[in-house]
Amino acid sequence: MQNSIFTDSDLQKTLKKDKELLEKTQLPIITVSSTYIEDLKGFHDLPEEDTAKDVVFSRAHYSMALAVAVQAWQDHIDPKKAWVVDPTNYVQAQEWSKIIFTETIGKTLARAPLLKKLKDLADRFARNKLPILASITPPLNYLTKNISQPILSLHIASGNILAAQGKQVVQMVTDPHVREDYLNEAERKNITFLVFDEKTKTDFIEKAVILNKKVDQDRVIVTGPPVDPRIVQFAQKKQIWQKGPLKMCITTGGLGTNKNEIKSLLDQLLPELRKKPSPYQVLVYAGTHFDIYKMVKQLAATHKVALNEIKSFDPANFKAGGKLSGLSNNHQTLHKTIKDNRLSIIYHPQIVDANELLTHLAFPWADGFISKPSGDMAYDAVASGSFLLTLKEWGEWEHNIRQIFVQ
Secondary structure, three states: OOOEOOOOHHHHHHHHHHHHHHHHOOOEEEOOOEEOHHHHHHHOOOOOOOOOOOEEOOHHHHHHHHHHHHHHHOOEOOOOOOEEEOHHHHOEHHHHHHHHHHHHHHHHHHHOHHHHHOHHHHHHHHOOOOOOHHHHHHHHHHHHOOOOOOEEEOOHHHHHHHHHOOOOEEEEOOOOOOOHHHHOOOOOOOEEEEEOOHHHHHHHHHHHHHOOOOOOHHHEEEOOOOOOHHHHHHHHOOOOOOOOOEEEEEEOOOOOOOHHHHHHHHHHHHHHHOOOOOOEEEEEEEEOOHHHHHHHHHHHHHOOOOOEEEOOOOOOOOOOOOEOOOOOOOHHHHHHHHHHOOEEEEEOOOHHHHHHHHHHHHHHHOOEEEEOOOHHHHHHHHHOOOEEEEOOOOOHHHHHHHHHHHO
């Protein structure tokens, strides 16, 4: 792998280490979600820059891959048990513009209400017809070329590439919705599918018939969606709205979807926060989106509500072989600042750190979540013991998720 996007020797080392760990682990996991280049260095105990911005396409495809790994790891990050790699981190330099283009298109669609009608276009950039498909293929093939055991794929793009190469693939269908892309390589005997529920399995088989694909039903297995076990454990201790203000978390996704709805919500809620006593406490998860972070700051100033900004240097406590614990810095202090303030915001330019802040601060705290019905956020919110109110869905897959939770 020459001419990669990085030029420093540290990331050359991470490529070598990721390849070696994938080859030796019991559970190799591949996803396509983002470029978390700096945290890659941290995983391998190399110096990292905590303020560099990641390129993010999807929190779901990162968090679900992590969820499976955490289940395997338990208390310690043991590369022998499981290892996660996103080939997007190793795209070659001449292909880097396609990474930026994909994120730009996705964010534009997510923020422009008129473009919400272009669901077919949104779907293209959500899954297998990504402009970066050809870009991730060389690093993906390089990372997996010596692997003979089954590889768990959390994104259909990586699953199709690997299946076509003859690799043994276990493909997670992350939503209760079957796109035609999932059927591209489905006739091959070297790919097995894990689906949301029995209805999704039926939909999968029916779509295969429509497309004249001969698919072995025994290779379509109902497992449910991956959820981080650290989030599930919060439900055991959570008591929703026993007394005091109702604690609500408003969230966006990997592309910053529903920004306008979030603004509308805050315009309605922030005046309520000025009441004494206030009926609500609000935590906004802005993810890696600086524009949403700025918007919340401006709204707080306009409505004269103090804003507690969650700041923590490199909060993800991830080291290969290290203990899988809470946040690395001021964990209890951060919890207290949310408890003591009416309005707080989580923002971090890097997906690994933003996700850890969400996991350890929002899920144990919130009575309820207001979110688009995306697979990751909807599943995680309910699994944490919180109620869920949904924003407008972005595609048919989110419509199906919403229907499941309102039944």
